[in-house]
Amino acid sequence: MGLASPNPYVGAVIADTSGEVVGTGSYTYAGVKHAEILALEAAGARARGGTLYINLEPHAHQGRTPPCTDALIAAGIRRVVAAMPDPNPKVSGRGFEQLRAAGVQVAVGSLEEQARRLNEAFARYIRHGTPLVTLKAAMTLDGQIAPPPGEASRHSAPTENGFTGSWITGELTRAHAHELRHQHDAILVGVGTILADNPLLTDRSGRPRRRPLLRVILDSRLRLPLESRLVQSVAADRKNDVLVFCASADEQKKAPLEELGIRIETIPAVEPDGRPDLPAILRRLGQLEITSLMIEGGATVNWTALASDVVDKVFLYYAPKILAGSGSIPFAAGAGFLHMSQAAQVKHIELHRFGEDFAVEGYLRDPYGE
Numbered sequence: 158m159g160l161a162s163p164n165p166y167v168g169a170v171i172a173d174t175s176g177e178v179v180g181t182g183s184y185t186y187a188g189v190k191h192a193e194i195l196a197l198e199a200a201g202a203r204a205r206g207g208t209l210y211i212n213l214e215p216h217a218h219q220g221r222t223p224p225c226t227d228a229l230i231a232a233g234i235r236r237v238v239a240a241m242p243d244p245n246p247k248v249s250g251r252g253f254e255q256l257r258a259a260g261v262q263v264a265v266g267s268l269e270e271q272a273r274r275l276n277e278a279f280a281r282y283i284r285h286g287t288p289l290v291t292l293k294a295a296m297t298l299d300g301q302i303a304p305p306p307g308e309a310s311r312h313s314a315p316t317e318n319g320f321t322g323s324w325i326t327g328e329l330t331r332a333h334a335h336e337l338r339h340q341h342d343a344i345l346v347g348v349g350t351i352l353a354d355n356p357l358l359t360d361r362s363g364r365p366r367r368r369p370l371l372r373v374i375l376d377s378r379l380r381l382p383l384e385s386r387l388v389q390s391v392a393a394d395r396k397n398d399v400l401v402f403c404a405s406a407d408e409q410k411k412a413p414l415e416e417l418g419i420r421i422e423t424i425p426a427v428e429p430d431g432r433p434d435l436p437a438i439l440r441r442l443g444q445l446e447i448t449s450l451m452i453e454g455g456a457t458v459n460w461t462a463l464a465s466d467v468v469d470k471v472f473l474y475y476a477p478k479i480l481a482g483s484g485s486i487p488f489a490a491g492a493g494f495l496h497m498s499q500a501a502q503v504k505h506i507e508l509h510r511f512g513e514d515f516a517v518e519g520y521l522r523d524p525y526g527e
């Protein structure tokens with residue numbers, strides 16, 4: 158995770174004629190070589206007559222590397238057991254075809270569900286040119302994502318060097334949320350969340366990643382404070398990892414942010430709010446080779462995302478607490494869906510447990526669909 162994007166996750170295992178594992182490999186973008194090539198190199202002459210087990214169809218075209226199918230055939234691999242075809246419609250099936258034409262036995266479909274899940278972001282990206290979008294939030298049992306504005310900071314001093322929000326969920330959940338960030342190429346919030354909580358929005362999983370997590374902020378009029386932890390972290394690290402989408406770039410506000418290393422792009426606004434268009438933002442992120450995006454709120458952005466039909470899946474954490482009250486901040490503020498028949502339907506639900514907290518993971522649409 159974090160090392161293959163914008164390409165897919167691939168792992169390969171070669172077993173010799175007696176079934177003994179003689180080579181393994183896994184792909185990283187920086188390592189360039191594909192998983193099956195690494196496995197072939199490890200197996201050496203023992204690959205001859207052996208079986209390749211792999212989660213994705215070997216490729217038959219010239220990309221950053223020569224076709225893997227040629228190398229497999231040349232090494233004398235007799236059987237290929239693959240979990241799924243390449244989700245890229247331009248090349249899907251060609252690898253299997255070439256292997257079969259050379260007399261290699263090919264079996265497709267074992268552990269297919271797990272394999273499809275592993276590369277769902279790549280599938281969405283390669284088929285549509287936009288990232289897979291996950292909507293993530295931490296809530297009380299009654300669906301509130303924060304106490305009434307201003308109350309959190311009145312009742313607790315800023316924590317963790319400047320964070321002014323208040324934690325809803327426990328430590329285990331928050332550690333898992335960092336794992337989720339680690340699995341994504343980019344994270345997105347509205348400027349309201351920066352103003353309310355002063356978050357850092359970094360990947361603090363402690364695991365290596367090839368590109369820094371891109372931190373995307375929706376901010377029509379550039380209200381992002383220069384002294385916010387987010388802006389200051391860019392100024393300190395110079396990683397160029399904060400991208401602000403605005404609707405009109407006021408030069409006076411833009412210049413000092415850019416001087417500190419913040420990237421600012423103007424996106425055409427949509428009526429009636431005059432805010433940058435979310436589908437256009439996703440297309441732009443696709444151009445930047447962002448394959449997966451996690452939307453982390455707040456309430457206004459969550460509703461915009463649902464209303465503009467860009468959400469592929471949700472990951473909703475719940476703490477066993479009830480905030481109640483009409484002043485608390487709901488998961489998604491705005492018009493909402495006005496009839497039960499229009500409600501966003503979450504499918505293929507999976508439940509996760511983190512100590513006293515739990516989470517619901519599910520899909521609003523099939524990442525492999527149209």
Ligand SMILES: NC(=O)c1ccc[n+]([C@@H]2O[C@H](COP(=O)([O-])OP(=O)(O)OC[C@H]3O[C@@H](n4cnc5c(N)ncnc54)[C@H](OP(=O)(O)O)[C@@H]3O)[C@@H](O)[C@H]2O)c1
Nearest residue numbers: 294295302303347348349350375377454455456457458461
């Ligand atoms: N528990 C959680 O998981 C969680 C996570 C995040 C936030 N929160 C809470 O959520 C609250 C903040 O929510 P919020 O609704 O005030 O702020 P928000 O959703 O973070 O930001 C909304 C602002 O983003 C700007 N924006 C720019 N383009 C937009 C677009 N296309 N769609 C929507 N907004 C766009 C708008 O300001 P302009 O019109 O000026 O551009 C808008 O007012 C805080 O209380 C925070 O603690 C909770």
